[in-house]
Amino acid sequence: MAIDRKQLIVKAATKSFSLFGYKATTMDQVAKIANVGKGTIYTFFKNKEELFDEIISSLIKEMKSEAEQAIDSERSFQENLHRALYRILEYRMEHQLTIKLFQEEREMGTPAVLEVMARLEKEIIQYIAGKVQTLGIDKGEIKQCDPQLTAFIMLKLYISLIFDWEKEHPPLEKQEIAELLEQYVFKGLSI
Amino acid sequence: MAIDRKQLIVKAATKSFSLFGYKATTMDQVAKIANVGKGTIYTFFKNKEELFDEIISSLIKEMKSEAEQAIDSERSFQENLHRALYRILEYRMEHQLTIKLFQEEREMGTPAVLEVMARLEKEIIQYIAGKVQTLGIDKGEIKQCDPQLTAFIMLKLYISLIFDWEKEHPPLEKQEIAELLEQYVFKGLSI
DNA sequence: ATAATGACTGAAATGTTCATCTGGTCAAAA
DNA sequence: TTTTGACCAGATGAACATTTCAGTCATTAT
Numbered sequence: 001m002a003i004d005r006k007q008l009i010v011k012a013a014t015k016s017f018s019l020f021g022y023k024a025t026t027m028d029q030v031a032k033i034a035n036v037g038k039g040t041i042y043t044f045f046k047n048k049e050e051l052f053d054e055i056i057s058s059l060i061k062e063m064k065s066e067a068e069q070a071i072d073s074e075r076s077f078q079e080n081l082h083r084a085l086y087r088i089l090e091y092r093m094e095h096q097l098t099i100k101l102f103q104e105e106r107e108m109g110t111p112a113v114l115e116v117m118a119r120l121e122k123e124i125i126q127y128i129a130g131k132v133q134t135l136g137i138d139k140g141e142i143k144q145c146d147p148q149l150t151a152f153i154m155l156k157l158y159i160s161l162i163f164d165w166e167k168e169h170p171p172l173e174k175q176e177i178a179e180l181l182e183q184y185v186f187k188g189l190s191i
Numbered sequence: 192m193a194i195d196r197k198q199l200i201v202k203a204a205t206k207s208f209s210l211f212g213y214k215a216t217t218m219d220q221v222a223k224i225a226n227v228g229k230g231t232i233y234t235f236f237k238n239k240e241e242l243f244d245e246i247i248s249s250l251i252k253e254m255k256s257e258a259e260q261a262i263d264s265e266r267s268f269q270e271n272l273h274r275a276l277y278r279i280l281e282y283r284m285e286h287q288l289t290i291k292l293f294q295e296e297r298e299m300g301t302p303a304v305l306e307v308m309a310r311l312e313k314e315i316i317q318y319i320a321g322k323v324q325t326l327g328i329d330k331g332e333i334k335q336c337d338p339q340l341t342a343f344i345m346l347k348l349y350i351s352l353i354f355d356w357e358k359e360h361p362p363l364e365k366q367e368i369a370e371l372l373e374q375y376v377f378k379g380l381s382i
Numbered sequence: 383a384t385a386a387t388g389a390c391t392g393a394a395a396t397g398t399t400c401a402t403c404t405g406g407t408c409a410a411a412a
Numbered sequence: 413t414t415t416t417g418a419c420c421a422g423a424t425g426a427a428c429a430t431t432t433c434a435g436t437c438a439t440t441a442t
Contacts, residue, residue, distance in 0.1 A: 005415090027405060037416035039407080048405065122359070145374070149356075153375060156351040157344065165343060168313070183336070184344060185375050196386085218434060219388095228387035230436080239434065 018096040077141035209287040268332035
């Protein structure tokens, strides 16, 4: 069977988006890296944005899978929530694609990138909200609360503590953040 | 005695910054509104940025004064913290100058504005941290905790709940935010 | 004397022009 | 039927021209 051209294209595009960002990646460039004609890309994807979206969907899937691996049914809900959130934000800090896109969002405000980053955040909150419901509320580990709002607050809190705090102060260790989560959120939520 | 030219200039500049933002305000414009020669401005202020800084210093003073008025020694620390923070963010939403500058920060990223907004945030955190120490810790109303970190978390939490949450959901009422503060932070801090 | 002024200056921002680039198409080739 | 790259219209940005503006200082007013 012939080589899987679609996969070649996706790989090439991922590489280029990671290296140069969304805007600075040209379809000619993607075609060249993938060793296909430019027209071929358009037999698999309606346009540049759809190609981008498909890559982001994979990214989201992988992030969820990473978070899922961080969860350990032997541990408490609180520990697991911390581990999942921390894993997600670590993932964001470790991967060239998310770093580049985050930078492009702040520095250039490319609309397609803004859109996609909003979707990413929404999906993370959705995922965390699910865990708050199933691991926290359903299992009786925490009080009744709005899972959406709780997930939203948790994510914002983590982003503030990891990314904003260190703009003016020495960065917080993973352990310190876990303790803050305990101190500020769980003492209020636990039964 | 002759008219107070310095005050005229400050008033004119405040008006222009509020209406057009920092970048779009010209010194000629300020001079014209103030009915003084442009050179006169430079007898009172070294440059445009120093004039801006003086106006921001007044703004900070007024914000603190507003917050101070919201605090009522009869009430609990928790209530007072909520009232002070909410008052500060209300102030930011109500005043043309802060609205305009916030917009200029996001949309244009004018360096002088970024700088000044960072100072504003720092001063708010400093102020709140002081209240956490004197009203909370010293009076024994809450546990020992890092006042800086607590103030930082509180402010970020409030900004998220007031400004970010409503990007995707119906806005939260003042009362709801107070309850979230109670639920997520105070249950963990109170003795 | 001192205080106030606004015409002036150079640097930086902005507008304009035009050649190049790029997302997307489609007729031809494989 | 699938793949391709030459082609097109609109977007982009480099190069240059023009305007704007923060800040100065010689002159004027008090």
